[in-house]
Amino acid sequence: MVIKKVGVVGCGLMGHGIAQVAAQAGYTVVVREAERGFLDKGLQRIRKSLDKLVEKEKLTRADADASYGRLTGTLELADLADCDLVIEAIVEDLAVKKSLYKELGQRCKPATIFATNTSSFPVAEMGEASGRPKNMVGLHFFNPVQLMKLVEVVRTPKTAENVYAEARAFGESVGKVPVAASDTPGFVVNRLLVPYMAEAMRMVERGDSTPADVDAGMTLGCGYPMGPFTLTDYVGLDTTLSILEGWQKRFPKDPMFVPPQILKDKVAAGKLGRKTGEGFFKWDGDKRA
Ligand code: CAA
Ligand code: NAD
16 A cells, blocks of 8 residues: 555644644645644644744745645544544543544544554554554654654554554655654653653652753753753643553552652643643743743
8 A cells, every 4th residue: 555645633742743744745634633723723833833944944935835735624533534544643541542543443444554653552452442453553753743853663463564664664754764663661762761751850859959950961961952851841741641650550560650749740730831831941932931
């Protein structure tokens, strides 16, 4: 099968970026959101990002307009029925994802490949929920999708060889470098990254340091582009907590996966990071205040 039409479910932080890079690569893209307001916001974000790329002379105006023209937004799952590939980037909640996969399995044509952008959940469980485990892979893009070069391609024991190969080729076609990953918690990157972020929070909880000093340490001392607190704000504190809670449930004895209290408190207070204007730091739009 040659992938021509791509469905993206969720047009939030990750979904809008995935839809955009697919459209820029020439695919016909249908992006489905749960509510009109979220869809409009996601499409606006794509427009803004394309404008930025034009401004920076990374894309011509004609290519930006043509890319946007290949995109359609919808609230109907039925509009994804004839997609060759559906990439899901909805909230990091396994029950919600499984119920979506059940519906996708009932509605999409038999050959449709399903790819989850999950940060942490077992890809195999989503494959089983879809009723088509052979067609299921993980395509784990990184935030911001438009700029980060990596995509982890996650294969379960049941993923068909051709499905894995098609998914990998798709990743390359949207300008990413694919890395093979097993269906283990956090795959390659998040298994290292998320416990590091949690450990930074524990350091601050103990009063050993401050978010600003930890971030200065990791940027100036290690050359990381962002310290762990700016990065958590960037990813979303809610998403980071969902990842840790999911792992804690599955591996209750592993101390690395225990969600720090400071993270739980901030999420309970609605301080979700850049998207709400405050997390560990305050944000003025896209920039640290
Ligand atoms: N579309 C188009 N342009 C964009 C953009 C987007 N989405 N996002 C940023 N830009 C532009 C900016 O507007 C900026 O343009 P100007 O120079 O004209 O202002 C330019 O790109 C550079 O951006 P920044 O000013 O923000 O500067 P930066 O040099 O710090 O680069 C970065 C940004 C590439 C994000 C860099 O900070 C970085 O690599 N950070 C680390 C990100 C990271 O670790 N991501 C992984 C998160 S974990 C994950 O994704 C997995 C998970 O499951 C949770
Ligand atoms: P987000 O909250 O920004 O976006 C999720 C979107 O999905 C929301 O707009 C929501 O309205 C929509 N949605 C929920 N249920 C839906 C449904 N049934 N149909 C259509 N849309 C639906 O979250 P995000 O940060 O974009 O994360 C999405 C996924 O990507 C998660 O699995 C997350 O773990 C993963 N991920 C996140 C990051 C990150 O840095 N935030 C990085 C890589 C992977």
